[in-house]
Amino acid sequence: MNNFLVQLPDLVNQIKSMREIIITNIVLIGQTPAPTFREKRRSQLFMERLAEFQVDEVTTDGYRNPIGIIRGNDASKPPIFVLAHMDTFHEKNQPLNYTIKKNTITGAGLLDNSLGVGVISSLPVIFKKLDITFESDIVLAGTIQSIGKGNLRGVRHLLKTWPTPIRGGICVEGVDLGRLNYYSDGMIRGEIGCTISDESNRLSEYTPNAIIILNEVINEIMNLKLSQRPRSRIVIGRINGGANHGKLAPEANLGFEIRSDSYKVVKSLYGEIKDIVEGIGHRYEADINLKTISNLRASRLKHNHPLVKQAAAVLNVLNIKPVTKPTESALSIFLSRKIPAVTLGITYGENRYKENATMEIEPMYQGIAQVIGVLKAIDSGVCDEQ
Amino acid sequence: MNNKWLEKNTFHHSDFRDLNRLVEEKTKKDLTISLCLPTLNEEKTIAKEIIIMKSELMTRYSLIDEIVVIDSGSSDRTRDIAREYGANVYKATDILPHLEQFKGKGENLWKALYITNGDIIIYLDADIKNIHHRFAYGLLGPLLLYDDIKFVKAFYDRPIAIGTKKMRPTGGGRVTELVIRPLFSLFFPELTQLIQPLSGEYAGFREIFERIPFPIGYGVETSMNMDIYDKWGLDVIAQVDLDRRIHRNQDTKALGRMAFVILKTFINRKVRLGLIDLKHDLFDEMIQYNLVNDQYESDIFKIEGHERPPIIDIPEYRKKFNIDQAQTPEFQEA
Numbered sequence: 001m002n003n004f005l006v007q008l009p010d011l012v013n014q015i016k017s018m019r020e021i022i023i024t025n026i027v028l029i030g031q032t033p034a035p036t037f038r039e040k041r042r043s044q045l046f047m048e049r050l051a052e053f054q055v056d057e058v059t060t061d062g063y064r065n066p067i068g069i070i071r072g073n074d075a076s077k078p079p080i081f082v083l084a085h086m087d088t089f090h091e092k093n094q095p096l097n098y099t100i101k102k103n104t105i106t107g108a109g110l111l112d113n114s115l116g117v118g119v120i121s122s123l124p125v126i127f128k129k130l131d132i133t134f135e136s137d138i139v140l141a142g143t144i145q146s147i148g149k150g151n152l153r154g155v156r157h158l159l160k161t162w163p164t165p166i167r168g169g170i171c172v173e174g175v176d177l178g179r180l181n182y183y184s185d186g187m188i189r190g191e192i193g194c195t196i197s198d199e200s201n202r203l204s205e206y207t208p209n210a211i212i213i214l215n216e217v218i219n220e221i222m223n224l225k226l227s228q229r230p231r232s233r234i235v236i237g238r239i240n241g242g243a244n245h246g247k248l249a250p251e252a253n254l255g256f257e258i259r260s261d262s263y264k265v266v267k268s269l270y271g272e273i274k275d276i277v278e279g280i281g282h283r284y285e286a287d288i289n290l291k292t293i294s295n296l297r298a299s300r301l302k303h304n305h306p307l308v309k310q311a312a313a314v315l316n317v318l319n320i321k322p323v324t325k326p327t328e329s330a331l332s333i334f335l336s337r338k339i340p341a342v343t344l345g346i347t348y349g350e351n352r353y354k355e356n357a358t359m360e361i362e363p364m365y366q367g368i369a370q371v372i373g374v375l376k377a378i379d380s381g382v383c384d385e386q
Numbered sequence: 387m388n389n390k391w392l393e394k395n396t397f398h399h400s401d402f403r404d405l406n407r408l409v410e411e412k413t414k415k416d417l418t419i420s421l422c423l424p425t426l427n428e429e430k431t432i433a434k435e436i437i438i439m440k441s442e443l444m445t446r447y448s449l450i451d452e453i454v455v456i457d458s459g460s461s462d463r464t465r466d467i468a469r470e471y472g473a474n475v476y477k478a479t480d481i482l483p484h485l486e487q488f489k490g491k492g493e494n495l496w497k498a499l500y501i502t503n504g505d506i507i508i509y510l511d512a513d514i515k516n517i518h519h520r521f522a523y524g525l526l527g528p529l530l531l532y533d534d535i536k537f538v539k540a541f542y543d544r545p546i547a548i549g550t551k552k553m554r555p556t557g558g559g560r561v562t563e564l565v566i567r568p569l570f571s572l573f574f575p576e577l578t579q580l581i582q583p584l585s586g587e588y589a590g591f592r593e594i595f596e597r598i599p600f601p602i603g604y605g606v607e608t609s610m611n612m613d614i615y616d617k618w619g620l621d622v623i624a625q626v627d628l629d630r631r632i633h634r635n636q637d638t639k640a641l642g643r644m645a646f647v648i649l650k651t652f653i654n655r656k657v658r659l660g661l662i663d664l665k666h667d668l669f670d671e672m673i674q675y676n677l678v679n680d681q682y683e684s685d686i687f688k689i690e691g692h693e694r695p696p697i698i699d700i701p702e703y704r705k706k707f708n709i710d711q712a713q714t715p716e717f718q719e720a
Contacts, residue, residue, distance in 0.1 A: 018445075019437075020437050020438075020441035020445055020471075020472075021441045021445060021446065023437050023441070024437055024438045024441035024442060027434060027437070027438065028438070028518070031516065052446075097515040097516060097632060098434065099430050099431070099433075099434070100434045100437060100471075101429065101433060101463075101467060102433070102463070102466065102467050102470050
């Protein structure tokens with residue numbers, strides 16, 4: 001492995017020599033819309049690209065996650081997964097036209113996660129041109145139904161039903177280069193909906209307003225005591241409601257997320273929010289409900305796990321400064337199934353969730369070299385020792 | 387009029403998606419292929435066109451031998467970006483500089499004939515937002531697989547991008563439907579079988595392009611259709627459905643100026659072919675009006691409608707391609 005580590009900086013320029021193919025994959029995939037639950041067109045394109053690059057086996061699993069398998073040299077070794085989620089936040093009929101300039105690419109959904117999918121679909125041709133082989137089979141997976149209400153269903157199914165042990169995994173995200181995620185917080189995302197029925201309008205002395213009611217909910221959530229240890233927090237991330245400026249809002253919705261490194265704390269806070277919602281529902285005689293959108297258990301690799309140490313070494317040798325934070329991505333599904341895995345970012349970017357999401361092209365080649373370096377580390381056995 | 391040509395010579399790009407077969411035919415016939423992108427301030431789209439074509443049709447499949455950008459003098463970074471991504475970039479004014487200089491798409495296409503080396507030349511507009519390599523291989527397919535076909539035009543289901551979110555399902559080709567199709571219907575009904583005669587994407591053998599004149603501006607597609615039809619007949623032409631093309635929308639006044647040039651080109655061709663007589667020369671000013679502070683102000687665009695002769699008549703061209711003055715054209719006119 002150490003030999004390969006030494007060679008990694010040289011890989012960057014060799015990867016750059018394939019920039020047209022890599023950028024083409026990113027753009028063709030990125031311009032194919034894939035809102036959560038409607039990823040079919042992008043999945044087909046992903047599989048077409050893998051097939052064109054002569055990946056040994058291209059198929060879907062039982063949940064229609066598209067996957068490509070590059071056969072390794074040692075059939076006794078379990079496979080290594082490289083994974084990127086297929087879905088984006090953008091609507092299906094929205095034109096996705098990417099713009100490439102000298103140093104940047106811009107387009108909706110690019111950073112989350114068309115870039116990741118484009119990069120993993122380029123790996124077969126990169127391996128081939130650079131003559132990189134592995135002992136393990138490499139499974140390139142684009143997982144569907146990941147974000148929002150998708151609740152990581154694709155990756156959950158993929159890992160749950162995979163017929164053999166899995167040696168290790170890398171989750172590829174577009175940004176930011178340097179992220180080295182190896183633990184995930186416990187998390188529950190919920191949505192509180194408030195609807196004022198016509199009957200309430202008729203019977204109440206004061207007509208209720210759905211936005212004001214949710215404001216009460218927010219105030220009470222803000223009064224909750226959050227523990228410092230285990231670390232915990234509640235994010236009010238999304239709100240919408242009302243009809244127009246001069247009309248009392250007949251309905252409103254609030255989206256929130258509870259995170260903690262203890263899932264027990266997350267569940268306890270969720271219970272408290274449930275009590276708040278019920279209490280306010282009684283007080284205002286409003287139809288107010290709480291539902292869970294997604295949830296994750298806290299899970300982690302130790303900071304001195306060989307995979308974490310070796311991944312950090314790969315980043316260092318490429319002059320990338322590692323940044324570790326918790327993530328709520330597919331990583332947690334790997335870790336919860338006791339499969340060592342890390343999440344890596346490919347390049348730097350801005351406007352992640354906007355239509356003009358923009359990535360820097362040049363650092364991407366380091367980002368790809370880093371993925372190959374970590375793959376080689378897993379293939380050399382860093383996940384086998386635990 | 388029967389639609390035999392339409393049925394026989396109309397294809398879909400998916401008919402040619404077997405790129406290995408196209409490469410095989412190209413190799414067997416010992417052909418070279420050039421892609422030409424005429425540009426004027428296309429910094430937003432030029433890189434994508436070059437990268438995708440280079441990746442798919444040069445690196446992965448050896449179908450295209452060179453990508454050439456001929457620029458009309460962009461004031462943005464079009465040339466810089468195109469160069470960065472590996473295209474051969476030329477300013478139109480630097481090609482055959484001793485000739486009188488004109489500015490326009492037709493001028494760039496004509497000069498590309500001198501600069502490029504391919505036996506087949508593909509011309510693609512550089513403002514295609516949803517560029518895909520099918521735009522090139524779709525046009526190449528009939529040229530490589532059918533010996534009779536020498537010129538291929540694209541047609542589309544053309545949505546127009548309006549703003550960032552909305553897309554009209556149809557609506558492109560207004561000048562086609564309001565100007566060129568009525569004219570073809572009146573004078574050359576056979577040509578109405580061309581679904582989008584004004585589409586900016588086409589490919590053909592050098593031996594065709596070098597023998598026809600090129601108007602320097604918008605009229606180039608109209609004249610090309612008419613001249614190829616007149617010299618070699620409809621059977622050397624094919625058209626390919628390239629599905630969807632997203633491009634910039636143009637306002638009505640800009641389309642009016644385009645229609646002016648096309649009408650002028652058409653009428654001049656009719657005169658040249660001896661089909662009509664004009665009592666006096668056509669005027670060369672397009673006059674439009676704006677309402678400014680309750681006053682009507684005219685906007686006058688002088689559009690002279692210059693035309694380049696067949697490039698085979700230019701000595702430098704003959705020299706570069708070793709064409710003997712007395713050499714009989716290989717490709718006989720009809």
